Amino acid sequence: MKHDLNTDVKIGIFALIVIGVLAYITLDVSNVSLTPGATYTVYTFLPSAEGVTKKTPVQIAGIPVGVVSSINLIDNTRARVAMKIKNKVQVTEDMVVNLRSRGVLGDVYLELVPGKQAGAVLENGDTLVNSRLAVDYQDIFETTADISRDLKEITQAMKEYTVSDKSVVSNILQNMEELTKNMVNISNQNSENMRVLVQNLAELSKDLRRLGKDGGAELEEALNRISSITQKIEQGEGTLGRLINDETTIDKTNAILSDVKNLTEPIGRLQLGLDYHMEYLGASSEYKNIINMKFSTHPDKYFLFGVVHDTNPPPSSNTSIETFETGGVTTVVAKETSTFDKIRFNAQLAKTFSDFTIRGGLIESTGGAAVDYIKGPVKVSLQGYNFGNAGQSLKASANLNITNSLYITGGTYLFGGTDSVSGIKYGPDWFLGAGIQFTDQDFTSLLGGAGLFVR
Amino acid sequence: MLRRFLAYIGRPCADTIEGFGHFFRFSYQTLYWCLRPPWRTARLSQEMLAIGVNSTLIIVLVALFAGMVFALQTGNSFRLFGAETLVGATVGIALTRELAPVFTALMIVARAGSAMAAEIGTMQVTEQVDALKALAVNPINYLVVPKVLATTLMVPLLTALFNGVGILGAYLVAVHLLQIPEGPYLMRYRDFVDTGDLYQGLIKAVFFGLLVSLIACYKGYRTRNGAAGVGRSTTEAVVIGSVLVLVSDYFLATWLLKLFPDYPFQ
Amino acid sequence: MISIQGIKKRFGEHEILKGVDLEIPPNKITVILGQSGQGKSVLLKMIMGLLTPDHGNILLQGQDLRDLGHDDRSQYAKKIGMLFQNAALFDSMNVEENVAFPLREHTKYSDAVIRETLETMLNDLGLPDIYQKMPAELSGGMRKRVGLARALVLKPEIMLYDEPTTGLDPILADSVDQLILNTGQKFGITSVVVSHDIEAAFKIADKIALLHEGVILEEGKPEEFRKSKKPFVQQFILGKAGEGFIG
Ligand SMILES: Nc1ncnc2c1ncn2[C@@H]1O[C@H](COP(=O)(O)OP(=O)(O)O)[C@@H](O)[C@H]1O
Ligand SMILES: [Mg+2]
Numbered sequence: 001m002k003h004d005l006n007t008d009v010k011i012g013i014f015a016l017i018v019i020g021v022l023a024y025i026t027l028d029v030s031n032v033s034l035t036p037g038a039t040y041t042v043y044t045f046l047p048s049a050e051g052v053t054k055k056t057p058v059q060i061a062g063i064p065v066g067v068v069s070s071i072n073l074i075d076n077t078r079a080r081v082a083m084k085i086k087n088k089v090q091v092t093e094d095m096v097v098n099l100r101s102r103g104v105l106g107d108v109y110l111e112l113v114p115g116k117q118a119g120a121v122l123e124n125g126d127t128l129v130n131s132r133l134a135v136d137y138q139d140i141f142e143t144t145a146d147i148s149r150d151l152k153e154i155t156q157a158m159k160e161y162t163v164s165d166k167s168v169v170s171n172i173l174q175n176m177e178e179l180t181k182n183m184v185n186i187s188n189q190n191s192e193n194m195r196v197l198v199q200n201l202a203e204l205s206k207d208l209r210r211l212g213k214d215g216g217a218e219l220e221e222a223l224n225r226i227s228s229i230t231q232k233i234e235q236g237e238g239t240l241g242r243l244i245n246d247e248t249t250i251d252k253t254n255a256i257l258s259d260v261k262n263l264t265e266p267i268g269r270l271q272l273g274l275d276y277h278m279e280y281l282g283a284s285s286e287y288k289n290i291i292n293m294k295f296s297t298h299p300d301k302y303f304l305f306g307v308v309h310d311t312n313p314p315p316s317s318n319t320s321i322e323t324f325e326t327g328g329v330t331t332v333v334a335k336e337t338s339t340f341d342k343i344r345f346n347a348q349l350a351k352t353f354s355d356f357t358i359r360g361g362l363i364e365s366t367g368g369a370a371v372d373y374i375k376g377p378v379k380v381s382l383q384g385y386n387f388g389n390a391g392q393s394l395k396a397s398a399n400l401n402i403t404n405s406l407y408i409t410g411g412t413y414l415f416g417g418t419d420s421v422s423g424i425k426y427g428p429d430w431f432l433g434a435g436i437q438f439t440d441q442d443f444t445s446l447l448g449g450a451g452l453f454v455r
Numbered sequence: 456m457l458r459r460f461l462a463y464i465g466r467p468c469a470d471t472i473e474g475f476g477h478f479f480r481f482s483y484q485t486l487y488w489c490l491r492p493p494w495r496t497a498r499l500s501q502e503m504l505a506i507g508v509n510s511t512l513i514i515v516l517v518a519l520f521a522g523m524v525f526a527l528q529t530g531n532s533f534r535l536f537g538a539e540t541l542v543g544a545t546v547g548i549a550l551t552r553e554l555a556p557v558f559t560a561l562m563i564v565a566r567a568g569s570a571m572a573a574e575i576g577t578m579q580v581t582e583q584v585d586a587l588k589a590l591a592v593n594p595i596n597y598l599v600v601p602k603v604l605a606t607t608l609m610v611p612l613l614t615a616l617f618n619g620v621g622i623l624g625a626y627l628v629a630v631h632l633l634q635i636p637e638g639p640y641l642m643r644y645r646d647f648v649d650t651g652d653l654y655q656g657l658i659k660a661v662f663f664g665l666l667v668s669l670i671a672c673y674k675g676y677r678t679r680n681g682a683a684g685v686g687r688s689t690t691e692a693v694v695i696g697s698v699l700v701l702v703s704d705y706f707l708a709t710w711l712l713k714l715f716p717d718y719p720f721q
Numbered sequence: 722m723i724s725i726q727g728i729k730k731r732f733g734e735h736e737i738l739k740g741v742d743l744e745i746p747p748n749k750i751t752v753i754l755g756q757s758g759q760g761k762s763v764l765l766k767m768i769m770g771l772l773t774p775d776h777g778n779i780l781l782q783g784q785d786l787r788d789l790g791h792d793d794r795s796q797y798a799k800k801i802g803m804l805f806q807n808a809a810l811f812d813s814m815n816v817e818e819n820v821a822f823p824l825r826e827h828t829k830y831s832d833a834v835i836r837e838t839l840e841t842m843l844n845d846l847g848l849p850d851i852y853q854k855m856p857a858e859l860s861g862g863m864r865k866r867v868g869l870a871r872a873l874v875l876k877p878e879i880m881l882y883d884e885p886t887t888g889l890d891p892i893l894a895d896s897v898d899q900l901i902l903n904t905g906q907k908f909g910i911t912s913v914v915v916s917h918d919i920e921a922a923f924k925i926a927d928k929i930a931l932l933h934e935g936v937i938l939e940e941g942k943p944e945e946f947r948k949s950k951k952p953f954v955q956q957f958i959l960g961k962a963g964e965g966f967i968g
Contacts, residue, residue, distance in 0.1 A: 007500045007503075007504045010504055011500060011504055011508055014507065014508045014511060014612070017616070018612040018613070018615050019612075019615070021615055021616055021618070021619035022619070022653070022657075025551075025619060025622065026650050026653060029645055029652075029653070030649070030650045055649070577812075581809060582807065582809040583809050583810070583811055583812070585766065585769075585771050585809065586805060586811070586871075588769075588770070588798065589769055589798060589801070589802070589803040589805075589872075590871070590875075591795045591796075591798035591799045591826070592826055593795075
């Protein structure tokens with residue numbers, strides 16, 4: 001058999017093409033920057049690695065910095081996740097690993113969130129101790145869409161209003177600010193500040209009756225703050241914003257909004273109630289600011305939207321420390337049950353039966369229900385929410401609280417109560433607070449003008 | 456009674472065991488002659504052309520349509536729950552790991568395996584194999600080794616081609632026909648498909664190439680009884696080859712998934 | 722030269738050779754006669770080493786075939802040329818490639834030398850201008866002669882012919898007989914011819930053996946063979962069907 005050159009040329013061309021195809025696919029699918037040697041491995045523990053697979057992305061500030069390289073079950077209780085991180089990215093020990101989900105498909109990624117103060121840089125094989133579970137965004141994206149829309153509407157309306165007359169509300173807010181400050185100090189000098197608080201509340205109530213003249217700047221600032229949150233959400237910043245601006249969710253959101261409209265449309269007049277209160281949680285030394293908006297479509301029905309803001313959540317708040325023994329090494333894992341860092345949302349439907357009001361929906365960004373009993377200046381509320389977070393049992397996560405409120409005037413009130421009275425997880429906590437409430441009728445009466453939210 | 460029964464089942468059993476023995480001896484001889492001169496580069500080129508290069512068109516056709524129909528079906532079903540951007544990843548993984556090596560091997564069994572069995576079988580019954588021996592040329596070295604080597608080399612190459620064309624076909628249908636957004640489609644594809652998937656497929660392809668060519672050559676080499684025997688050998692080569700590709704694929708997949716693990720609890 | 726000792730061979734139930742003893746003298750032409758299906762081809766393939774006997778030995782210059790290692794066996798095969806009953810041409814190659822095959826396999830001859838060798842060989846056999854033809858395009862006689870050319874091209878010491886003239890017309894058959902005679906004499910080749918052509922056997926043979934029912938029934942020089950007392954030998958020479966012979 002003679003060697004046929006023609007044959008070899010054909011084979012050569014064929015092999016070149018095929019090897020080219022292979023090389024192209026290989027380079028296309030392989031993340032060249034993540035070749036071994038260019039990465040180091042950092043471990044973390046998760047109570048639940050549901051949805052995490054090999055190659056699950058690891059991000060810092062939304063930028064991919066690595067991938068999950070392996071997952072192991074440890075002690076039959078937790079998942080140990082190995083993350084391959086690019087060498088040029090430094091992981092510090094203060095970073096918290098957040099298991100997040102993205103989009104409607106629910107595929108997850110790990111977000112490394114830097115802590116308040118920079119910690120030591122981790123080396124290959126080190127372990128990140130702080131981890132947090134995922135939020136089930138699917139459950140809440142529907143309501144958050146509404147909230148942002150309505151927040152914006154309210155802000156708009158209030159802005160319009162303040163242009164015409166700023167003074168009253170500004171004074172109220174100024175007083176609220178002082179009130180807040182005093183509440184903060186309660187932890188230090190308890191009894192002394194209680195006295196000041198009462199004083200302030202008295203002043204506040206005076207302010208409500210008296211019309212001030214100026215001080216619109218603070219009010220505008222406060223309103224700007226609310227509107228900037230709304231804007232951020234609209235511009236797609238933050239996970240929530242991304243979710244809301246996700247093309248696929250918009251259709252669903254629209255459907256929900258039209259449901260809300262159906263709720264409001266048969267009623268000729270929409271009444272607005274605005275409620276601001278602040279509370280101090282004793283055991284966990286946590287402060288919360290809460291703004292709720294009430295849309296009353298019917299005398300015995302209302303729709304409530306609200307934002308809960310932790311002014312300064314200490315790292316240990318809502319956090320339980322658990323230690324695990326693995327082969328002689330003790331690992332500390334911080335488990336956090338709060339689903340949002342600083343801002344949580346309320347969205348509830350309420351129905352009144354004589355002295356009782358039943359509310360249900362989103363309480364602090366989790367599902368929940370509540371019963372209010374209102375008789376004269378006294379209000380007693382029983383709230384239950386946060387039933388079953390991802391990977392947690394109902395018992396471990398559920399929040400139950402009883403609030404007793406006393407209305408000093410028609411619009412200002414003091415309240416106190418116990419949180420998680422079931423005491424299953426964190427033990428009972430106590431809280432104290434003060435608040436202010438007004439409806440658009442208040443505005444009308446105060447200003448002698450027309451209703452704010454007439455249709 | 457019992458003796459007749461034993462005789463009845465004993466014969467096929469013994470034949471099967473003997474057949475296994477023959478096959479492994481044949482495989483051993485093939486390996487032996489792979490490592491021993493003369494190395495027939497010209498014969499190898501000839502076979503690579505016949506088995507590999509000349510199969511290009513059919514592989515391209517099969518790959519294109521396999522990728523296209525796969526994308527069409529997954530695209531339409533995934534759309535039901537809004538996951539159509541995953542089509543690229545799904546098709547990519549399925550192609551690189553399974554479809555490309557298996558389809559290529561089956562096409563090669565049908566196209567080249569049958570030809571090998573028929574060619575060697577005909578040469579056996581017309582004494583051409585004896586003539587080679589009489590001319591002091593080892594028929595395994597001359598006939599079998601180039602075919603087996605060429606197939607073992609060419610099936611992975613054709614698999615790589617199948618991958619490329621199949622992925623392209625899926626892309627065309629997904630992005631241009633089903634209007635799946637290109638960016639997310641490609642991102643998902645690149646996220647999920649890994650070089651490990653490619654290697655898995657190529658390792659399978661090497662094994663398939665070796666397996667189907669050995670079987671085809673063995674069946675041809677054992678041909679007796681004239682033209683009818685050639686026909687039977689050819690049929691058996693194709694049937695046994697195809698079945699063994701699918702059966703061994705399962706075991707290979709199991710082992711290869713151990714070698715390239717995706718998920719921790721497998 | 723070749724000594725066949727007590728060869729037995731069975732295929733399944735059927736014992737074809739039941740103890741064949743035969744001496745093949747060197748540089749002579751030995752013709753093995755026998756009816757169809759008596760195992761002549763089987764015997765020839767055993768000498769070639771293509772089949773192994775169940776019992777008995779085949780010694781070439783005192784060396785047992787089965788004791789040969791791989792390389793020796795290949796050396797042995799190069800020493801022996803064989804013309805198969807149906808020529809066994811490689812049907813994927815044309816005539817030129819078929820005949821040149823042994824030269825390309827075992828020699829380092831240049832293309833020109835190979836071409837020259839082929840030309841003389843094929844001209845001698847009366848086969849000019851068929852170099853590019855494929856075996857399927859050739860007649861039976863032509864195939865046989867191409868097969869002969871392929872067997873002779875390496876100039877073997879021993880030539881085995883399996884029915885070289887069967888299927889040829891008388892004139893062509895005679896020329897092939899002449900060729901066997903000539904090559905035998907010219908190169909001093911030991912030839913073994915299997916045939917049932919009794920006329921040709923007497924023409925070319927130095928020794929004749931008759932294979933019948935698994936044994937060599939008669940052997941000897943042609944004149945001795947012709948005078949054999951055995952009835953079947955006489956019947957075979959006269960070409961008559963005996964009692965109970967069907968066909
Ligand atoms: N490889 C084989 N397998 C089984 N039977 C065979 C084989 N080779 C030859 N035979 C049988 O041996 C007998 C003798 O065949 P053969 O030697 O070709 O006869 P002949 O004398 O006509 O050349 C025949 O009956 C044939 O069927
Ligand atoms: Mg014969």
